[in-house]
Amino acid sequence: MKDIDSQPSWFMFHYYREQSKIIENFNGFGYESYSVMQKRPIQIGIYYLVEFARQEEQRESRSSTVGSQRCSRIQMEGKVALVTGGAQGIGKAIVRGLMEKGASVALIDIAVEKGEEYKNVLDKEFGSDKSLFIKCDVTKKDQLKDAFQKTVERFGKLHIVINNAGINNEKNWEKTINVNLTGMIRGTHLGLKYMRTQNGGEGGLILNMSSLAGIMPVAHQPVYTASKFGIIGFTRAIAAASDVGQYGVRINTICPGFVNTDLLQTIDKEENMGEYFQYRDNIKAMMDQYGIHEPTSVVQGVIDLIENENLNGAVMKITVSAGIHYEEYGPQYQPKM
Numbered sequence: 001m002k003d004i005d006s007q008p009s010w011f012m013f014h015y016y017r018e019q020s021k022i023i024e025n026f027n028g029f030g031y032e033s034y035s036v037m038q039k040r041p042i043q044i045g046i047y048y049l050v051e052f053a054r055q056e057e058q059r060e061s062r063s064s065t066v067g068s069q070r071c072s073r074i075q076m077e078g079k080v081a082l083v084t085g086g087a088q089g090i091g092k093a094i095v096r097g098l099m100e101k102g103a104s105v106a107l108i109d110i111a112v113e114k115g116e117e118y119k120n121v122l123d124k125e126f127g128s129d130k131s132l133f134i135k136c137d138v139t140k141k142d143q144l145k146d147a148f149q150k151t152v153e154r155f156g157k158l159h160i161v162i163n164n165a166g167i168n169n170e171k172n173w174e175k176t177i178n179v180n181l182t183g184m185i186r187g188t189h190l191g192l193k194y195m196r197t198q199n200g201g202e203g204g205l206i207l208n209m210s211s212l213a214g215i216m217p218v219a220h221q222p223v224y225t226a227s228k229f230g231i232i233g234f235t236r237a238i239a240a241a242s243d244v245g246q247y248g249v250r251i252n253t254i255c256p257g258f259v260n261t262d263l264l265q266t267i268d269k270e271e272n273m274g275e276y277f278q279y280r281d282n283i284k285a286m287m288d289q290y291g292i293h294e295p296t297s298v299v300q301g302v303i304d305l306i307e308n309e310n311l312n313g314a315v316m317k318i319t320v321s322a323g324i325h326y327e328e329y330g331p332q333y334q335p336k337m
Ligand SMILES: NC(=O)c1ccc[n+]([C@@H]2O[C@H](COP(=O)([O-])OP(=O)(O)OC[C@H]3O[C@@H](n4cnc5c(N)ncnc54)[C@H](O)[C@@H]3O)[C@@H](O)[C@H]2O)c1
Pocket: 084, 085, 086, 087, 088, 089, 090, 091, 108, 109, 110, 111, 136, 137, 138, 139, 164, 165, 166, 167, 179, 209, 210, 211, 212, 255, 256, 257, 258, 259, 260, 261, 262, 263, 264
């Protein structure tokens, strides 16, 4: 990572920032940029350097006070994780990824058969004491509360919560809000209850699964989009609360593009898409255009967010074209403390 704290870098940054004001004044609202490029190539070069430095500064400012050392990494051996929607798709892949790193995992899912079947597979591979399947509907307050309690009773502690369970249903849109947003908010509150240092927890990490549909509006999925935008807003705000309140818990979101799971099959179902069913070929064309990930790409993002102790309130994006990268927010979009 580029170290802009070193004196020469800071000097360069301030120098370029001053230069950029000249460019910005000259360039007005931007519509003259072509003629500007012809007339002022040096300033344009400087402008791009300033932009690079500005983005570096934002990347630095995303670092949380929760992690004390820059780029410090936690070990996952001996850690305890809870993953919602862990019986299939992305959640299933995350469970395996965490266990391969040495964590014990509680997989929480409404799908009993798939959950139990997967637990049997995991038992053979990692030993029966390393995982737990708990039947739970994340929209049911008491069931989710019990699932967290059982996890802590069984493993003695909790360090990582992945709120991943999600659906795509525009027709029954209230259910989409309940699973995708309400379930995630409850899962975050429960995670904080058990992990906050003030409550006797050891601190840890909460990761809420959003989507690229949480950053850009998707025409054929307005409610899914709303739920995923909501997750990002909620997560960034509560991450700031964690910073201020020194909970010792980092809270981040992850936003994949299309991932090869059963969720993508919902576009071919009228009972899921409702009035947007007619646009299924447009959606398939989008998939062809942007490409589809395998769930393992998302696992890599999850591991990166867990291991990098400096990230809190971060919004990770995963696209086929750019891989793992982060959404950048200008100062006006930073949480108010
Ligand atoms: N597949 C994609 O293209 C994609 C892209 C970006 C984000 N996501 C998000 O990733 C997450 C996982 O999606 P996926 O693609 O693996 O889907 P999936 O349908 O394959 O898996 C979802 C899992 O969640 C479980 N689940 C659903 N409702 C539940 C409930 N009420 N309580 C408990 N468990 C419940 C299901 O049983 C299933 O095991 C979702 O939040 C989704 O929005 C998916």
